[in-house]
Amino acid sequence: MLPVAGSDERLLADAVAAYARDLAPRIPAAEEAGAIPREVIADLGRLGVLGMTIPEPDGGLGASSVAFALVLEEIAAVWPSLAVGVSVNSGIAEGTIVRLGTPEQKKRWLPRLIDGSGLASFALTEPGSGSDAAALRTTARRDGPTWVLNGRKMFVTNLRYAPVAIVLARVGEMDAHRPHAGITAFLVPTDAPGVVIGRAESKMGLLASDTSPLTLEDARVGADAVLGPQGTAFGAVAMAGLDGGRIGIAAQAVGIARGAIDRAAAYARERRQFGRPIGDFQLVRNALARAQTDISAARLLTLRAAWLKDRGRPFTTEASKAKLFASEMAQRATHVAVQTLGGYGYMREAAVERMARDARATTIYEGTSEIQRLVIARGMLSL
Ligand SMILES: Cc1cc2nc3c(=O)[nH]c(=O)nc-3n(C[C@H](O)[C@H](O)[C@H](O)COP(=O)(O)OP(=O)(O)OC[C@H]3O[C@@H](n4cnc5c(N)ncnc54)[C@H](O)[C@@H]3O)c2cc1C
Structure with missing residues (x-):
């Protein structure tokens, strides 16, 4: 059990993980078509994922930011395209409406962003x-x-x-x-x-x-x-919205890296060269162990930023650190995953090929890595 995640949060993430695993066979066709099937968005509405961080009086589950980060990690481990859609809808858009919306605005828009009829x-x-x-x-x-x-x-x-x-x-x-x-x-x-x-x-x-x-x-x-x-x-919408959104992108990056490295580890157990599983070779073990350690570090940074947000404490710098480290870590991890699968890793039918391409956006959107460094340094220097 992670120190900042309670059992309810883990249960919610496990339920989403089970749903996401079942989606896997549908992903190649959806990526080819360039669209998330409407019924998948509807399913996320039914599961409560789209309204999970909205307070109960406004029609959501009232779950924590920690729970949301765990859920995004589970979705991204299988389908990063879906994770970013959920992150923007539930992290930035709904979060801003909950924070700043009038009762009428909440009544008009939140039900339509929760029920799976669309994504904001x-x-x-x-x-x-x-x-x-x-x-x-x-x-x-x-x-x-x-x-x-x-x-x-x-x-x-x-x-x-x-x-x-x-x-x-x-x-x-x-x-x-x-x-x-x-x-x-x-x-x-x-x-x-x-x-x-x-x-x-x-x-x-x-x-x-x-x-x-x-x-x-x-x-x-x-x-x-x-x-x-x-x-x-x-300040109140763009910067504050992005602070929260960056925790979502960090969680997405952790999920992508984990999904790719889990596949690489499974392959390293099965694939045999020189009469042995490639997972027996120390160079392969070293790459996998480094990537796995990186993933754990990125997850802890991400959950720490979410934990601070849940407690109403300042989290701007921590969200930037999590986003910076997790998104750059995801580049390294997906590189290792493709390398571990060798030529098969470069082929379209390998999920790691898709994940390496998907990971690339995480150092760019919701503030590039350079911008995250500026935010972190500003927090240090107060200039
Ligand atoms: C897949 C995807 C989805 C997106 N979704 C959304 C969305 O839903 N809503 C939305 O509003 N935007 C969205 N964006 C836009 C995204 O947030 C921007 O692309 C990002 O903020 C960078 O802006 P830019 O592309 O104009 O690059 P620029 O700002 O032109 O930056 C170009 C390069 O210069 C560097 N640079 C810029 N300023 C500095 C500086 N002061 N110091 C050092 N380096 C600097 C950058 O780090 C970068 O490397 C999305 C982008 C992508 C790729």
Whole structure:
């Protein structure tokens, strides 16, 4: 038993692990088709996974962030594309609505994000602003009882499945000295007039996860679409949402690495060369042992950040450390897994090939490794 995880949390993760294992035969076709089957999203709704961190009075299970990290690890160990969709829906989007939403906003959107009818999106990145998110150019202006949004968002996860996207836009002119000022979050229904979902990106990995551009062409939403206090969304929504989201991506990276290394260890037991299982060779053992130790360290960092979040303690730096270490560890671990399977590891039919491609995104989204280092150093230096 992990020190920060109670038996209820482990039980929930075990139930999800059993479900995820049964999904395995369906994954190659879904990755080929570039879509998560709707019924899988519906199943996650029925299992309670999509609302697990939402408080019980708001219709969820009220589970901890630790439990959520364990569940994401289990999903990612089998299907990383599904894990990132769940992480964005339940970690960033629902988490922000629970934290900042009005009772009406919660009543309108949370049931649709819990029940498995869709997965929510979080639209921050733009063609000209990624790491420098405060430089975003999407605008929002008030027009009588409505808000009118214009701009272009890039790389939006889940957009095709989303009933709603949290969109970050600027109200008023940009102040070069305070670029984050005026940034406001909107709950934008994806069927609102002026909302255009572009062609899904063709990616290196995470092929079943939807990543699409969102164009807002005089998109109109009601006055009640503003999420949280106007003008404060850079800190209150973007940065705070990403703090929590980074724990989810760290858990995803731990799951990918574990899934790949478990397969490599199984192969090393069976595959024989020079008359012995390759797992008998010290070079193979060394690589597997290092990867396994790395995975345990990354899991502990991840669960520690989740544990701090559950206790209402500051966790920004710890989430960045977990995300940085786990995502870079997943590169090394998936490399070892492909190497251990030799030529078979390079072939499409080997799950480790897919996992190596999927792992690559984890050092990029929700803040690159470079940005995590900046966050960690800022915490150390207070500069
Ligand atoms: C699969 C996928 C899904 C995504 N999903 C979403 C989503 O749902 N919503 C969303 O809003 N975004 C999403 N993104 C976008 C993602 O968050 C950005 O790609 C990421 O933040 C990096 O931004 P960028 O791509 O513009 O790179 P840039 O910011 O242009 O960075 C390019 C390089 O420069 C480095 N760099 C930049 N600034 C600094 C600095 N100050 N110091 C040192 N190095 C620096 C970066 O680390 C990187 O190596 C997704 C991306 C991917 C790949």
